[in-house]
Amino acid sequence: MNQQIIVKQFPKGWVKETDFELVQAPVPSIKDNQVLIHNQWLSLDPYMRGRLMPGKSYAASAEVGAVMVGQAAGVVIESNSKEFKVGEHVLSYSGWQSHHVANSELVKKIDVSGVPASAYLGVLGMPGVTAWTGLMGICEPKPNETVLVDAATGAVGSVVGQLAKSLGCHVVGVAGGKTKCDYAVKELGFDACIDHSSSDFKDALKLAVPSGIDCVFENVGGAIFEHVMSLMNPFSRIALCGLVSEYNAQPYGNQQIRSILVNRIKLQGFIVTDKPDTWPSIIDSLKEKVLSGHLKYKETIAHGIANTPKAFIGMLKGENFGKQLVKLD
Amino acid sequence: MNQQIIVKQFPKGWVKETDFELVQAPVPSIKDNQVLIHNQWLSLDPYMRGRLMPGKSYAASAEVGAVMVGQAAGVVIESNSKEFKVGEHVLSYSGWQSHHVANSELVKKIDVSGVPASAYLGVLGMPGVTAWTGLMGICEPKPNETVLVDAATGAVGSVVGQLAKSLGCHVVGVAGGKTKCDYAVKELGFDACIDHSSSDFKDALKLAVPSGIDCVFENVGGAIFEHVMSLMNPFSRIALCGLVSEYNAQPYGNQQIRSILVNRIKLQGFIVTDKPDTWPSIIDSLKEKVLSGHLKYKETIAHGIANTPKAFIGMLKGENFGKQLVKLD
Secondary structure (H helix, E strand, C coil): CEEEEEECCCCCCCCCHHHEEEEEECCCCCCCCEEEEEEEEEEECCHHHHHCCCCCCCCCCCCCCCECCCCEEEEEEEECCCCCCCCCEEEECCCCECEEEEEHHHCEECCCCCCCHHHHHCCCCHHHHHHHHHHHHHHCCCCCCEEEEECCCCCCHHHHHHHHHHCCCEEEEEECCHHHHHHHHHCCCCCEEEECCCCCHHHHHHHHCCCCEEEEEECCCHHHHHHHHCCEEEEEEEEECCCHHHCCCCCCCECCHHHHHHCCCEEEECCHHHCHHHHHHHHHHHHHHHHCCCCCCCEEEEECHHHHHHHHHHHHCCCCCCEEEEECC | CEEEEEECCCCCCCCCHHHEEEEEECCCCCCCCEEEEEEEEEEECCCHHHHCCCCCCCCCCCCCCCECCCCEEEEEEEECCCCCCCCCEEEECCCCECEEEEEHHHCEECCCCCCCHHHHHCCCCHHHHHHHHHHHHHHCCCCCCEEEEECCCCCCHHHHHHHHHHCCCEEEEEECCHHHHHHHHHCCCCCEEEECCCCCHHHHHHHHCCCCEEEEEECCCHHHHHHHHCCEEEEEEEEECCCHHHCCCCCCCECCHHHHHHCCCEEEECCHHHCHHHHHHHHHHHHHHHHCCCCCCCEEEEECHHHHHHHHHHHHCCCCCCEEEEECC
8 A cells, every 4th residue: 555644734833743644545556657666765854844835935835635745765666667677766756655656757766876865865865955056056155254054964054064164164053952063063074063042042153253154054044044144244145045943933023134235245045946957966076075975964764654744843843963854664 | 614514423213403413613724635625515315324323334434523424516616636626526525514625536526517516426426326236236137027116216216217117127116105106107207106105005016016026126124125025026136225214213024034035036235335446337327318318317405504414314204305415505
């Protein structure tokens, strides 16, 4: 049977497990040019919260009554396509289910000889390419500039910080809790990491950027982002990648718009799927760094499809450490 | 005697006339390479509010006890410089005073044969170059795109709108009151202008941009800007030039940061004095348009230096119509 998690209703405020439902359906048969994939890994990403609302976002909403959307890594178990053989590892936009039938042109082979399949959902997948795109394409940091990234140990933030270090930048992270901050500094090589849950967060952040901030890779939004904006240098750049602190709440009223004016800041939003042509070469570069040990990553793994909603909610609350995945049987 | 308006104290909240003081001082004598200028026109501009505070801004603060800063147009009445003859019309950063002694390298000749001297403080001066720089350099509008500008009949906004019309854009203004809006549409050629003081402002603005907004030239900030941000198109651009509604008040809490993300907006602050090399060619282009009748402008003139603080406060409240000037005797 195909184990599926469907969207029961769009969440109001914080996502609840009861907004989803686990159902069983027959595994569908495949037609010409299709493959049947047995998923091994489901990807959980903050952007998915934006799909769980009827309003305008940068992609179509999930649908109430349908399988929740998302990417997955799996193995081909039946093929009616010349392109794919049974046993090959692939990525697809399967959604939260154990089995997925896909047209072959929407399926991507992955090479699991040097890295695990799960990496293609994180450091070598959408999150890694997101980090590269925002940092290199919008922030364009120069050596010795100060780069700040929040959600610093997440799937995106951890790549941002390590890339910026490799460019010779002073890199400061913001993360939730001492364990994550220690990891950012000791394992990932950040120059500093400030715990946003500590009572002296604002002062500590200011002390960590004695020359001000030149580049921000923004994942969180809310009061953290507002404080970061107050510390920006003239002609600084902000790549706006996410606002995870606001997805389940009222939008935050940001009082630092004046900093954009006074400091001639460029603040630019971006969505990594806008430039699909850039992905292959970016992934090649990231893979080289992973294989040579210059780009580290961490994963938080939930087990079994039934735990997917819970893991998703935990990720939105920052309970994950690195890339949040669900391992299927 | 030199009539001067000095800053008595930095305003708290709204500027008051009592924050300034009119004093008389001897007209100073000039040294080598200096000129003595008798001012005819004082320029009043929204940016000056930012100088009346001790905090960090994009330029040095005015000083308590010193003449209030600003540009002026006048006539050379004494010269110890080979570059300037008595009787020549010039611009200088005189501040609010009747007479000004300046080093010749800080004085700029103006040609008043085809246009009045006052134009060099407005359409052919800092405001005109500001309009050009933000629109052409940041917004980069394409034909048929929708361009929105607020403070639409001001010294900057009126140039923005007319330039955008000349590029083939759909141009919508926001201004305070029916008279200004009628002027924007009937005289300046805007496609629409919405009165932000009307009770149906939000709905009216939405109706005026049926295809959404591609470019914003932002002068006002606050709730108007927030609403504008909610109407932006994917890949739209915002040139942040001013936040006049917030200069005398608490900063506004802008809840539309998410629109920047979802719509991949580029929001960029700029200060026209950052690129002095670009000014001469921009002013030449603007002058050609003025002389050929393709660029109109309006002035509000206060008379006598004693009325300068009152006129300044009026301008910050939007009581001016076009460029606010003070005519000196």
